[in-house]
Structures are given as C-alpha cells and as structure tokens.
Amino acid sequence: MTGSPPDISSDARTLMARLDELGRVSTDPGRLNRQPYTAAHRQAIELVAGWMQAAGMATRVDAIGNLIGRYEGEDPAAPVVLIGSHLDTVVDAGRYDGALGVLAGVQVVAALHDGGERLPFPVEVVAFCDEEGVRFPTTFLGSKAICGTLDPGVLELPDGAGVTVGAALRAFGGDPDALASVAYPPGSLRAFLEVHIEQGPVLEAEDRPLGIVTAIQGQSRLAVVLDGMAGHAGTVPMGHRRDALAGAAEIALLVERRCSAAPDLVGTVGRLEVLPGAVNVIPGRAMLTLDIRSPSDLVRGQAVAELVQAIHGIAAARGLGCTVAREHDQPANVCAPRLQRVLAQAMRAEGVPVKYLPSGAGHDAMAMAAICPTAMLFVRCGGGISHNPLESMTLPDADLALRVLLRALRLLALPKAKP
Amino acid sequence: MTGSPPDISSDARTLMARLDELGRVSTDPGRLNRQPYTAAHRQAIELVAGWMQAAGMATRVDAIGNLIGRYEGEDPAAPVVLIGSHLDTVVDAGRYDGALGVLAGVQVVAALHDGGERLPFPVEVVAFCDEEGVRFPTTFLGSKAICGTLDPGVLELPDGAGVTVGAALRAFGGDPDALASVAYPPGSLRAFLEVHIEQGPVLEAEDRPLGIVTAIQGQSRLAVVLDGMAGHAGTVPMGHRRDALAGAAEIALLVERRCSAAPDLVGTVGRLEVLPGAVNVIPGRAMLTLDIRSPSDLVRGQAVAELVQAIHGIAAARGLGCTVAREHDQPANVCAPRLQRVLAQAMRAEGVPVKYLPSGAGHDAMAMAAICPTAMLFVRCGGGISHNPLESMTLPDADLALRVLLRALRLLALPKAKP
Numbered sequence: 001m002t003g004s005p006p007d008i009s010s011d012a013r014t015l016m017a018r019l020d021e022l023g024r025v026s027t028d029p030g031r032l033n034r035q036p037y038t039a040a041h042r043q044a045i046e047l048v049a050g051w052m053q054a055a056g057m058a059t060r061v062d063a064i065g066n067l068i069g070r071y072e073g074e075d076p077a078a079p080v081v082l083i084g085s086h087l088d089t090v091v092d093a094g095r096y097d098g099a100l101g102v103l104a105g106v107q108v109v110a111a112l113h114d115g116g117e118r119l120p121f122p123v124e125v126v127a128f129c130d131e132e133g134v135r136f137p138t139t140f141l142g143s144k145a146i147c148g149t150l151d152p153g154v155l156e157l158p159d160g161a162g163v164t165v166g167a168a169l170r171a172f173g174g175d176p177d178a179l180a181s182v183a184y185p186p187g188s189l190r191a192f193l194e195v196h197i198e199q200g201p202v203l204e205a206e207d208r209p210l211g212i213v214t215a216i217q218g219q220s221r222l223a224v225v226l227d228g229m230a231g232h233a234g235t236v237p238m239g240h241r242r243d244a245l246a247g248a249a250e251i252a253l254l255v256e257r258r259c260s261a262a263p264d265l266v267g268t269v270g271r272l273e274v275l276p277g278a279v280n281v282i283p284g285r286a287m288l289t290l291d292i293r294s295p296s297d298l299v300r301g302q303a304v305a306e307l308v309q310a311i312h313g314i315a316a317a318r319g320l321g322c323t324v325a326r327e328h329d330q331p332a333n334v335c336a337p338r339l340q341r342v343l344a345q346a347m348r349a350e351g352v353p354v355k356y357l358p359s360g361a362g363h364d365a366m367a368m369a370a371i372c373p374t375a376m377l378f379v380r381c382g383g384g385i386s387h388n389p390l391e392s393m394t395l396p397d398a399d400l401a402l403r404v405l406l407r408a409l410r411l412l413a414l415p416k417a418k419p
Numbered sequence: 420m421t422g423s424p425p426d427i428s429s430d431a432r433t434l435m436a437r438l439d440e441l442g443r444v445s446t447d448p449g450r451l452n453r454q455p456y457t458a459a460h461r462q463a464i465e466l467v468a469g470w471m472q473a474a475g476m477a478t479r480v481d482a483i484g485n486l487i488g489r490y491e492g493e494d495p496a497a498p499v500v501l502i503g504s505h506l507d508t509v510v511d512a513g514r515y516d517g518a519l520g521v522l523a524g525v526q527v528v529a530a531l532h533d534g535g536e537r538l539p540f541p542v543e544v545v546a547f548c549d550e551e552g553v554r555f556p557t558t559f560l561g562s563k564a565i566c567g568t569l570d571p572g573v574l575e576l577p578d579g580a581g582v583t584v585g586a587a588l589r590a591f592g593g594d595p596d597a598l599a600s601v602a603y604p605p606g607s608l609r610a611f612l613e614v615h616i617e618q619g620p621v622l623e624a625e626d627r628p629l630g631i632v633t634a635i636q637g638q639s640r641l642a643v644v645l646d647g648m649a650g651h652a653g654t655v656p657m658g659h660r661r662d663a664l665a666g667a668a669e670i671a672l673l674v675e676r677r678c679s680a681a682p683d684l685v686g687t688v689g690r691l692e693v694l695p696g697a698v699n700v701i702p703g704r705a706m707l708t709l710d711i712r713s714p715s716d717l718v719r720g721q722a723v724a725e726l727v728q729a730i731h732g733i734a735a736a737r738g739l740g741c742t743v744a745r746e747h748d749q750p751a752n753v754c755a756p757r758l759q760r761v762l763a764q765a766m767r768a769e770g771v772p773v774k775y776l777p778s779g780a781g782h783d784a785m786a787m788a789a790i791c792p793t794a795m796l797f798v799r800c801g802g803g804i805s806h807n808p809l810e811s812m813t814l815p816d817a818d819l820a821l822r823v824l825l826r827a828l829r830l831l832a833l834p835k836a837k838p
Contacts, residue, residue: 200654234779235619360653
C-alpha cells in the first residue's frame with residue numbers, strides 16, 4: 001500500500017465519523033462501556049436505526065434485542081445476505097470492535113441506496129445485542145438466537161447485580177418467551193459477512209490494510225500443577241532439589257518453542273503461581289495454565305498431545321508430581337471457502353493484495369456458522385491493540401474495507417459466484 | 420557408620436530426653452512456639468538452669484535475657500570456651516533447632532563434672548534469648564549483646580502487638596539500660612562452639628552423622644522486573660510476542676544451571692509473579708527474586724555478576740524491559756580454621772569420618788565471630804527437615820555429637836591445640 005494515496009470516498013469519512021459518534025454512546029462518562037439491555041444500548045440502537053433508515057432500510061428490533069435493517073432485494077424471497085457484528089463493548093472499550101462490522105454494513109447499503117442500486121437478494125444489516133459476554137456469564141446471545149441455537153437456560157443467568165438475562169431483556173422491551181420468533185428459518189440466509197478490526201499485529205506488521213479470515217481458531221485450555229518439595233534456599237544443595245518453579249519454567253519455554261515451530265499455532269502460559277512464594281524458600285508447588293490455539297484442529301490436537309506428554313516427561317525427570325487437567329476444548333470454525341474466494345476476488349479488483357490469516361479471537365461469525373456460510377474481513381488496527389480506548393483504524397483502510405465489501409456484495413449477485 | 424552399633428552413653432539418652440522435655444515448653448498447646456521474653460521463655464530458662472546447676476555450673480541470666488552457666492576452670496582468669504545456641508523457636512517448631520546446641524553444652528559439662536574433671540579454662544554454656552527473629556523484626560539479640568555489637572536502636576522495635584523489645588525485656592526482668600554489662604570484654608572468650616542440626620539433606624544423603632561447618636554462606640538477594648507487552652493469547656502470533664513470563668522462565672533455568680555448575684553455590688528463584696495473570700493474556704510483566712548463596716564470597720560475587728549480565732542479555736534478546744535491583748548482600752562467615760581442625764581431630768579420634776560442609780542458614784555463630792573464633796558441628800537430621808515439628812535426630816548421632824564435643828574440649832586443653 002505504498003505509492004500515491006487512494007481517493008477516499010465520502011462513505012469512508014461518514015463511516016469514521018459515525019464510529020466516533022457511536023463510540024460516545026456509553027453508560028460511563030469519559031470511557032466507552034456499553035452493555036446489553038442498558039440505556040446506552042437503547043441509545044445506540046436508536047442512533048444506528050436512524051442511519052439504517054436513511055440508507056433505505058426497514059428496521060426492527062427482535063425479541064432478543066438485535067437491531068436488524070433490511071434493504072429489499074429484486075427477489076424479496078431470495079435468501080438474505082446478512083452483514084453485521086455487535087453493539088455491546090467491553091468496559092473501557094475502543095470504538096471499532098463490533099461497531100465497525102455494523103456500520104460498514106450500513107455504509108455499503110447506503111452506497112447501494114444512493115446509487116439506486118438493488119441486488120437480486122435482500123441485504124440485511126444486524127447489530128447483535130451481546131457478543132462480549134461482559135454483563136452476563138454467556139456470549140453470543142444475539143447471534144445464537146438468530147441461529148436458533150440459544151439455550152433458553154441462559155435466560156436465567158444473572159449479571160453482577162443479580163438481574164437475569166430474561167429480566168433485563170424484558171425490562172428492555174424484549175420478549176424472552178418469543179425466542180423462536182428471532183430464529184431465521186433454515187435456508188433463509190445465504191451468507192453472513194462480518195467486518196472486524198484484526199485485534200492483532202499481523203496486518204500492520206506486513207503493511208497490509210485487509211485480511212481474509214481463514215478460520216476462527218480452535219482452542220484448548222490446560223491447567224498444570226507441579227508438586228516438588230519446598231526447602232530452605234540456603235541449606236539444600238542444587239542436586240537435592242525438587243523445585244516446582246524450575247519445572248514450570250521448562251514447561252513455559254517448551255510451550256513457546258513448540259508453538260513457534262508451527263506456522264498456524266499459538267501457545268501461551270498466561271498464569272503461573274508459585275508456592276510458598278518466598279525469596280528464601282525453594283518453590284514446592286507451581287500452577288500454570290496453557291492456552292493453545294490453531295485454525296487447524298489437527299495441528300492443535302497434535303500439539304496438545306505432544307505438550308502433555310512432554311510435560312509429564314519434564315516432571316518425571318525432575319521428580320515432580322504432575323497433574324494436567326484439560327479444561328476446555330473448542331474446535332476451529334472454518335470460514336466458507338467460496339466466500340473467502342469472493343472476498344479475495346473483491347480485494348484483487350480493488351488493488352489490495354490478498355492476505356489470509358486466522359482469527360485468534362472469537363466472533364459472532366462463529367455462532368452464525370451454525371446456519372449459513374460465513375466470512376470475515378479483517379481491517380488492520382494500530383499496534384494490534386483492542387479492548388482498549390487506544391484501539392485505532394485509519395481512514396484509508398476504512399475506505400478499502402467498504403470498497404471490498406461492496407464489491408463482494410456485487411460479486412455475490414453474479415450467478416456464478418453463488419457460494 | 421555401618422557395622423556394629425556403638426555403645427550409647429547414658430549422657431546421650433539424657434540429652435534426647437531433655438530435648439523432648441524442653442520441646443514441650445511452649446506458649447501454644449499442641450505445638451512448639453517459644454518466643455523471647457514470654458512465660459515459656461522463662462519456664463525454659465528455669466528448666467535449663469536447673470540442669471546446668473546439676474552439672475556443677477553457676478548460673479545467671481544477663482540483662483538481655485541470655486541464660487549463662489559457668490563451669491569453673493583450673494585458671495578462672497583464662498579465656499572462656501563458650502558453648503551454646505538459642506532457646507527461642509519459630510512458630511510450630513521442631514525440638515532440636517537451637518535447643519540441641521544448648522543442651523549438648525550442658526551434657527558435656529555434666530560429663531566433666533561427673534568425672535571430677537576440670538579443664539585449664541572455664542567452660543560456659545549460653546542459651547541465647549533470640550536467634551530466629553520471629554517475635555521482633557530483628558535477630559541475634561542475645562549473641563549480639565554478648566559481643567557488644569547490638570544496636571541499642573533495636574530496643575525500640577515493636578512486635579506484632581506493638582510491644583517493643585525494650586518493654587518486653589523490662590517486663591521479663593531484664594534491663595535494657597544495662598546492655599553494656601552483657602558484653603564480654605575483648606580477649607575474654609577463647610572460642611565459641613555451636614552444635615546444631617544441619618537443617619539440610621547433605622549429611623543424611625551421604626550417610627554421615629556429623630559435619631564440620633566451613634563457613635556460614637554469604638548471600639545475595641536480587642529482584643528482577645521484566646516488562647514485555649501484554650496481548651491476546653489468540654491474536655498475537657508467536658513471532659510478534661514480547662512475553663515477560665517466557666523471559667522469566669529462561670532466567671529461572673539459567674539460575675538453576677549456573678548454580679548447579681559450581682560445587683559451593685546455590686541459587687533459588689523463590690518468587691515469581693506474572694501480570695496480568697489471565698489464562699488468555701500474554702504476560703506483560705514478570706517479577707522474580709533471586710537468592711544466591713555460597714561459603715565463598717568470590718564464587719558468589721562472580722556468579723551474581725554473570726547472572727546479572729546474562730539476565731540483561733535474555734531481556735534484550737526478547738525485547739523486554741529489565742531492571743535488576745540488588746537488595747541484600749551479606750558476606751560469608753568463615754569458621755575458624757584451627758577450630759575446624761580441632762573438631763576434625765576429635766571426629767577422627769571417635770571414629771567418625773570427617774566431613775566439611777557450609778551452613779546455608781544463619782546461626783548465632785555468625786554474630787559471635789565478631790569477638791572470638793567460632794566453630795560449628797552439624798548433626799544429621801531426618802529428611803533435611805527443620806522449622807517443622809517433623810524435625811528429627813537419632814540417638815546414636817546425638818551420642819557421637821556429645822563424644823566429639825567433649826573430646827574437642829579436651830583437645831583445646833592441650834597447649835598445642837590452642838586456636
């Protein structure tokens with residue numbers, strides 16, 4: 001993306017201004033905090049619904065609290081292309097995570113509307129009510145309800161103040177008893193497209209504005225406990241020690257080395273606690289966590305199996321007791337190859353070099369994959385920073401994202417590109 | 420120590436029984452906890468003073484609360500050979516740490532007394548009031564006062580209940596204004612001998628009952644802070660990470676490797692804290708401590724210098740910010756070579772193979788070295804366990820310790836063995 005700067009469309013300027021405006025709709029003064037079923041959520045829905053209507057869309061809020069705008073197609077009965085992301089945020093959030101996917105959808109429909117252009121299929125833009133899972137101990141309330149995969153039991157889950165999902169939803173004007181009305185019938189969705197900031201450093205490091213997501217990574221979480229023997233740091237010679245921390249250190253470096261050796265694999269030791277934790281006592285116990293992710297379940301499964309075996313080997317060699325608990329296993333979510341190809345074709349047509357990358361974080365597209373092909377377009381963000389007020393995205397990148405998304409819609413309108 | 424079991428003297432049986440009895444003198448029911456200037460301390464003094472008197476000693480309690488028994492010499496003006504250790508304990512202590520050094524002294528004097536044997540010099544047995552530093556934030560109250568090296572400022576230090584050393588001492592019947600009366604005049608002590616359980620696993624591992632302490636190890640404490648970049652465990656590829664924990668792990672293994680490579684060196688990473696410490700976040704900060712000890716200040720100094728340089732190298736290679744604070748440096752305390760030789764001669768004469776080893780923990784002998792030559796005789800303990808009710812020592816080992824200590828006293832009585 002060197003050379004003369006591209007012409008920036010007024011659509012991109014509008015998008016950036018709206019992201020700023022929506023980013024000020026918050027429960028807290030001075031920082032962005034927008035939780036589902038709050039006054040800020042209501043205000044955000046009203047703001048975005050107004051923009052949808054100005055773009056020629058009919059709007060509605062469904063029974064779970066999703067805002068949906070519909071831009072009619074030449075064939076109103078044709079399966080819908082759904083574009084969107086979520087309106088909720090983490091606490092002290094940035095203004096792009098979630099909001100970009102919603103407002104990019106609004107903006108491309110506005111472009112169609114302004115040009116009097118109608119596609120063969122209806123285009124809907126959705127602003128999901130909950131993706132982050134900050135207020136309630138659950139995620140994807142909105143996208144799961146649309147897929148018909150939301151467990152009604154989650155309606156009983158309370159927030160920190162003891163208000164359940166169901167009660168909060170009802171107070172918001174939703175209807176927890178009408179979840180069935182939210183679900184899209186099988187076959188009614190042709191595709192789900194989500195534009196999102198990368199939330200990682202890859203695109204920036206490679207100087208690329210956009211990337212096509214190959215898969216949302218699968219994830220394994222493990223908890224390791226090592227038991228050695230606490231002892232006096234002065235009186236126990238090195239050869240007599242069973243130092244739990246030294247074993248944990250070997251494991252941490254093993255995870256780093258093993259996961260660096262495969263291109264599509266990341267591994268993190270995020271927690272490490274050492275007991276008793278005194279400067280003059282040899283650690284008798286160490287507890288650590290492993291977080292292993294890959295877009296390939298095969299790569300991840302093989303890495304986890306090897307790591308578990310090697311961890312037991314390290315412990316045995318050091319005379320340490322060792323337990324490895326496998327706490328969580330989530331398979332990878334592969335994005336639809338045909339939709340990936342459509343995005344690649346759109347990028348090439350806009351002069352953007354094609355880049356594929358996995359998504360390390362979870363997204364609504366994961367839930368949506370239950371009922372339709374999904375695709376995600378990542379936009380470069382500053383410093384890989386996300387979930388932070390310093391989240392950033394440039395105007396030229398926003399412009400390219402809109403151009404690629406609009407072109408992808410038009411490619412989907414061509415008979416041969418049907419995914 | 421294979422072959423037929425040695426004859427066990429009745430002195431050794433008495434010693435073990437007295438260690439059991441003294442081990443029941445405690446503030447807490449059901450566990451040993453004897454802090455300076457408590458009723459338990461008073462009761463212990465009375466018990467031990469009675470044993471001293473039965474061994475022909477004149478007893479006194481000095482102004483800081485040390486109990487001292489004196490067995491007169493042929494020349495009452497000759498410099499004194501002082502034997503002893505401390506009466507205070509940690510909380511939930513074992514019965515040998517400290518008490519053994521006091522009661523072994525009483526027992527060998529009892530042997531002299533029973534045989535009507537008088538040495539050319541007076542022998543005194545001291546039961547120091549405070550060595551562990553559990554009640555007050557200071558250690559070696561008794562031995563420092565005897566050396567005249569006690570800072571009077573420590574009298575103002577409070578315990579957990581706000582009672583100062585001075586107030587507690589006064590209530591105990593001591594006299595904080597008479598510290599000068601406690602100090603032994605220069606030249607009045609010929610030697611200080613301390614018998615102590617090893618508090619480490621070396622003698623047991625080598626199947627040796629006794630060891631001669633070469634030096635009380637010097638110690639360096641360092642605090643290392645590594646600053647990397649916290650990040651999403653899923654979105655940041657391995658090559659883009661600046662993982663503070665991975666750097667800390669490398670350092671922990673470096674400390675282990677470097678300190679295992681020298682015979683007279685131990686190194687411990689006892690504390691390691693990781694921030695933010697979440698399973699799905701790459702650690703942005705790690706804080707760890709290093710405890711490096713050696714009986715040789717040269718070996719320790721060289722190891723610390725190399726480690727500090729290597730730590731900065733590890734941090735630089737990983738792009739981590741790094742600070743290394745040197746928090747504490749205590750030189751080694753070498754035991755008097757001539758007294759070590761006397762102990763070795765006594766061991767050989769008793770058929771005990773000679774073993775030299777450093778002391779990893781601090782002892783009253785460290786303080787006593789300020790005014791006289793010091794030596795320490797270590798007795799094998801079970802499992803290297805100390806500061807724990809499971810502390811143990813065998814009757815045959817106690818017997819050998821008494822034989823060696825008594826013989827060492829007699830060797831000191833020979834003109835040529837004068838240290």
